[in-house]
Amino acid sequence: MIITLKTCADASAIAMVMETAGRFENIEPRKYIFEGVTGSFCEVHLIGNTSRIAEEQFEVLPGVQRVIRVSSKYRVIGRHGQDEADVGFQYNGLAFDESRVHVLAGLCAVDSRESVRAMMAELQKFGVQTTRMGAYKPRTSPYDFQGLGAECLPWVFEEAGKHDIRVVAMEVCDGRHIEEIQKALESAGNPTGVMLQIGTRNTQNFELLKLVGQQGEMPVLFKRGMGITLEESLNACEYIASEGQPNIVFCLRGVKSHLGEPHRNLVDFAHVPVVRSQTRLPVVIDPSHSVGRFHTAPDGLPEVFHATGQGLIVGASMVLVDFHPDPRHALCDGPQALTLDYLPRFLDYVKTVRAAYEAVL
Ligand code: PEP
Numbered sequence: 001m002i003i004t005l006k007t008c009a010d011a012s013a014i015a016m017v018m019e020t021a022g023r024f025e026n027i028e029p030r031k032y033i034f035e036g037v038t039g040s041f042c043e044v045h046l047i048g049n050t051s052r053i054a055e056e057q058f059e060v061l062p063g064v065q066r067v068i069r070v071s072s073k074y075r076v077i078g079r080h081g082q083d084e085a086d087v088g089f090q091y092n093g094l095a096f097d098e099s100r101v102h103v104l105a106g107l108c109a110v111d112s113r114e115s116v117r118a119m120m121a122e123l124q125k126f127g128v129q130t131t132r133m134g135a136y137k138p139r140t141s142p143y144d145f146q147g148l149g150a151e152c153l154p155w156v157f158e159e160a161g162k163h164d165i166r167v168v169a170m171e172v173c174d175g176r177h178i179e180e181i182q183k184a185l186e187s188a189g190n191p192t193g194v195m196l197q198i199g200t201r202n203t204q205n206f207e208l209l210k211l212v213g214q215q216g217e218m219p220v221l222f223k224r225g226m227g228i229t230l231e232e233s234l235n236a237c238e239y240i241a242s243e244g245q246p247n248i249v250f251c252l253r254g255v256k257s258h259l260g261e262p263h264r265n266l267v268d269f270a271h272v273p274v275v276r277s278q279t280r281l282p283v284v285i286d287p288s289h290s291v292g293r294f295h296t297a298p299d300g301l302p303e304v305f306h307a308t309g310q311g312l313i314v315g316a317s318m319v320l321v322d323f324h325p326d327p328r329h330a331l332c333d334g335p336q337a338l339t340l341d342y343l344p345r346f347l348d349y350v351k352t353v354r355a356a357y358e359a360v361l
């Protein structure tokens, strides 16, 4: 059972709900605060068998908005059949919800300060405040470039601040990476924000998911597992949310199958509306890791553009995409990166497809 409190509910209203819930035997009340786009609000979840508890016992309490009986296992991330559910969150001055599109364009892996600077300068030129910058790279071969790690964080954050970047998506593979990011942000005076990325290789690293949930501060960009079901990926996401961080965006990045060839992965963007129906998480698509190559179609558009369009036309609200000032010399995933001169065209394309989506609603 979930008790949602009104945005105006104060601490005493929350305490009364917690106290009432605590009176039932074998019921554990858990409190979650959501930084919703229309304001922050609280939910109290009753864990245990609630079949004998009547909704009215909570509905009459001050500050209670609604009481929902949950049959779904996605307790925290689930939409629970509410069309008007509060989707998304605010972070570092930006709203991540379903009513706008953010493009997180950037380097798959940070390889030099110069690449970071060139990328961010281009983003700033076109008013983009979100990027991706991989410092910790989980690579298939131990002999491949593993990312610059903690060493690059001070100057990545400094450049982000200088170029008015508000959110950097950055993958973490270990609890130590979270701590290093927290420390580096603090030492730099928090010039930007970080969205912690869980990569497809760590989708079911449950101990990492718990840590990412427990830090409770930075939102999470969660990538679906490349070889598991959507349900398993959503359950993994629920780990993060249930540990304390409900501010998550769910990323589709293709699934591993030879049937996707010549693409790197089989594009799965038909799942955008499925994820939106089942959860209240904004959905992000990653066309770069799906397609995995720079190849221009006969119409002159790179395939990465076409895959982007496929995700946006079905309602994705974020795009994570690889760019590089010099893809031939990139140390990771250069073959799939777009060059910087494509950025304005890409942003226009995103705008046009999004407008088409909004026009058919
Ligand atoms: C990435 O975004 O850099 C990445 C490694 O992606 P994925 O986890 O989807 O393979």
Ligand code: MN
Residues within 6 Å of the ligand: 108, 289, 332, 333
């Ligand atoms: Mn990559």
